[in-house]
Amino acid sequence: MKHLKLSAAALALLAGPALAQDTTVIGVSIPAATHGWAGGMNFHAQEAIDRLEEVYPELDFVLATASDPAKQVSDIEDMVATRGISALVVLPFESEPLTGPVAAVADQGVWVTVVDRGLSQEGIEDLYVAGDNPGFGRVSGEYMVDKMPDGGDIVVLRGIPTTIDNERVEGFEAAIEGSGINVLAMEHGNWNRDDSFTVMQDFLSKYPEIDAVWASDDDMAVGVLGAIEAAGRDDIQFVLGGAGMKEMIQRVSEGDTMVPADVTYPPSMIATAIELTAVGMTSPTPVSGQFIIGSVLVTQDNADDFYFPDSPF
Amino acid sequence: MKHLKLSAAALALLAGPALAQDTTVIGVSIPAATHGWAGGMNFHAQEAIDRLEEVYPELDFVLATASDPAKQVSDIEDMVATRGISALVVLPFESEPLTGPVAAVADQGVWVTVVDRGLSQEGIEDLYVAGDNPGFGRVSGEYMVDKMPDGGDIVVLRGIPTTIDNERVEGFEAAIEGSGINVLAMEHGNWNRDDSFTVMQDFLSKYPEIDAVWASDDDMAVGVLGAIEAAGRDDIQFVLGGAGMKEMIQRVSEGDTMVPADVTYPPSMIATAIELTAVGMTSPTPVSGQFIIGSVLVTQDNADDFYFPDSPF
Numbered sequence: 001m002k003h004l005k006l007s008a009a010a011l012a013l014l015a016g017p018a019l020a021q022d023t024t025v026i027g028v029s030i031p032a033a034t035h036g037w038a039g040g041m042n043f044h045a046q047e048a049i050d051r052l053e054e055v056y057p058e059l060d061f062v063l064a065t066a067s068d069p070a071k072q073v074s075d076i077e078d079m080v081a082t083r084g085i086s087a088l089v090v091l092p093f094e095s096e097p098l099t100g101p102v103a104a105v106a107d108q109g110v111w112v113t114v115v116d117r118g119l120s121q122e123g124i125e126d127l128y129v130a131g132d133n134p135g136f137g138r139v140s141g142e143y144m145v146d147k148m149p150d151g152g153d154i155v156v157l158r159g160i161p162t163t164i165d166n167e168r169v170e171g172f173e174a175a176i177e178g179s180g181i182n183v184l185a186m187e188h189g190n191w192n193r194d195d196s197f198t199v200m201q202d203f204l205s206k207y208p209e210i211d212a213v214w215a216s217d218d219d220m221a222v223g224v225l226g227a228i229e230a231a232g233r234d235d236i237q238f239v240l241g242g243a244g245m246k247e248m249i250q251r252v253s254e255g256d257t258m259v260p261a262d263v264t265y266p267p268s269m270i271a272t273a274i275e276l277t278a279v280g281m282t283s284p285t286p287v288s289g290q291f292i293i294g295s296v297l298v299t300q301d302n303a304d305d306f307y308f309p310d311s312p313f
Numbered sequence: 314m315k316h317l318k319l320s321a322a323a324l325a326l327l328a329g330p331a332l333a334q335d336t337t338v339i340g341v342s343i344p345a346a347t348h349g350w351a352g353g354m355n356f357h358a359q360e361a362i363d364r365l366e367e368v369y370p371e372l373d374f375v376l377a378t379a380s381d382p383a384k385q386v387s388d389i390e391d392m393v394a395t396r397g398i399s400a401l402v403v404l405p406f407e408s409e410p411l412t413g414p415v416a417a418v419a420d421q422g423v424w425v426t427v428v429d430r431g432l433s434q435e436g437i438e439d440l441y442v443a444g445d446n447p448g449f450g451r452v453s454g455e456y457m458v459d460k461m462p463d464g465g466d467i468v469v470l471r472g473i474p475t476t477i478d479n480e481r482v483e484g485f486e487a488a489i490e491g492s493g494i495n496v497l498a499m500e501h502g503n504w505n506r507d508d509s510f511t512v513m514q515d516f517l518s519k520y521p522e523i524d525a526v527w528a529s530d531d532d533m534a535v536g537v538l539g540a541i542e543a544a545g546r547d548d549i550q551f552v553l554g555g556a557g558m559k560e561m562i563q564r565v566s567e568g569d570t571m572v573p574a575d576v577t578y579p580p581s582m583i584a585t586a587i588e589l590t591a592v593g594m595t596s597p598t599p600v601s602g603q604f605i606i607g608s609v610l611v612t613q614d615n616a617d618d619f620y621f622p623d624s625p626f
Contacts, residue, residue, distance in 0.1 A: 268599050279588055283588075285588050290607070294439070
């Protein structure tokens with residue numbers, strides 16, 4: 001990694017056409033906005049680039065979005081060949097097909113920052129930025145305990161069966177252990193609205209009295225809320241989703257009692273990754289390592305900080 | 314945490330006396346420069362503040378250094394009372410006496426970033442920035458294996474008996490496992506030059522043939538190199554220290570065969586912590602969580618990136 005020794009401010013004073021050749025190029029390669037979270041991630045990547053191009057005149061960014069792994073590999077190879085990138089920020093479409101190509105880029109001396117989805121082989125990237133799945137579950141469970149100090153009966157919707165889902169659920173279970181919260185049932189809603197609508201319909205028919213739902217994801221929460229409304233049930237006090245979807249944050253902000261809180265797993269973590277990479281390129285500040293972005297509880301008090309009206313998510 | 318919605322660039326355009334009241338103040342509280350690493354940390358804290366005050370005109374910083382925990386507690390209370398800090402970056406002098414006071418600051422809604430030394434209670438800080446002790450040992454061990462492909466006999470100096478030291482040594486042992494590297498002996502040099510001189514003298518008298526030394530720390534390496542020189546021994550091929558001390562990085566840079574490499578545990582991690590806190594105060598980029606700064610191998614190729622001529626360390 002090449003550290004540029006001039007500070008951003010010093011370069012800003014010098015800035016002019018003569019410096020055009022001295023820019024450092026950072027490539028950003030991410031999946032296209034095929035679903036909600038990815039849409040938010042695309043939005044925050046562009047926002048971060050716009051912001052950082054103003055903060056650091058000596059940096060230039062190239063952003064490419066890919067709809068499949070092959071396109072992402074070719075995007076990255078193109079960034080190296082034609083743009084001479086000094087750093088690559090990549091959120092792999094899939095781990096396996098990207099591992100070899102990203103390793104090849106790192107071998108050429110390009111700084112590599114990997115976001116969210118790890119590569120299949122350890123030690124390739126200089127910096128890894130990811131969400132905190134056990135923490136996501138823990139913060140959700142702690143909120144449930146706070147909200148129901150006298151305990152209660154809840155149902156839980158799980159995501160697609162994966163390590164991510166297991167870590168979240170284990171974190172949740174550890175947090176509610178010893179509280180009076182009783183989990184009536186857990187089923188996989190697969191991070192999908194329609195699946196979750198069906199799962200919740202089933203829960204509603206099985207259990208005449210449910211105090212709350214840990215939907216564990218905002219898309220699943222939308223399905224759950226739809227099923228509750230369709231059934232006309234008024235025993236359920238609230239539904240806790242997660243991720244930080246715009247519509248849910250808005251409901252939290254407005255004081256909707258059915259959606260009193262949310263837990264982040266922010267698509268804006270791409271901005272953190274781009275920011276740290278920019279810092280590494282422009283200063284001697286160490287930015288290699290592993291940054292696990294914490295899951296934060298969003299309530300009416302702080303919801304405005306997590307609401308991005310222009311984001312699709 | 315209060316997110317300022319105006320970008321740094323937008324604020325720069327607006328900047329003027331009228332904005333003087335709108336600055337966000339970040340407090341930085343660190344131990345005084347009582348030893349080498351702390352001296353480097355003080356240097357990098359000041360450098361980061363100077364740089365960030367130029368990058369973010371809307372931020373103001375207050376730096377305080379303390380020679381004991383009581384002074385640090387009073388520094389922090391003063392920052393809250395008289396400067397109205399929105400965020401605190403703290404490297405605790407000691408964990409126990411700082412835990413309550415820092416928790417009290419967090420309870421008042423101040424963003425808290427803790428660096429290097431954790432507090433005695435989990436969950437107080439918004440962001441934790443620390444070094445990677447197992448990684449420090451692993452990178453050191455991997456270098457030894459690379460450097461001695463046919464194996465060899467080494468001696469190891471350990472630090473003060475602590476969890477940190479155990480993690481480093483375990484990482485090292487795992488990395489050399491199955492290689493031809495044979496550890497003749499391990500003794501505690503307590504991260505101290507004089508102790509390490511004595512330990513190495515003892516090793517030299519016990520073992521007539523030693524191929525290399527893992528001194529595991531630059532201060533200990535200085536003691537080890539002194540003992541080797543005093544004994545006039547020429548069997549030892551190299552000594553590997555660690556931390557990134559200026560004198561050792563310079564020897565690496567100059568191609569000194571006795572000091573061919575170093576492994577970072579950078580005092581400049583304070584700069585990463587201040588930088589991330591500044592980003593959190595000026596943008597919606599998520600910076601809560603846990604950032605473990607990687608230990609990087611420094612060789613003649615990249616030594617210049619890790620050499621800070623003006624730093625005391």
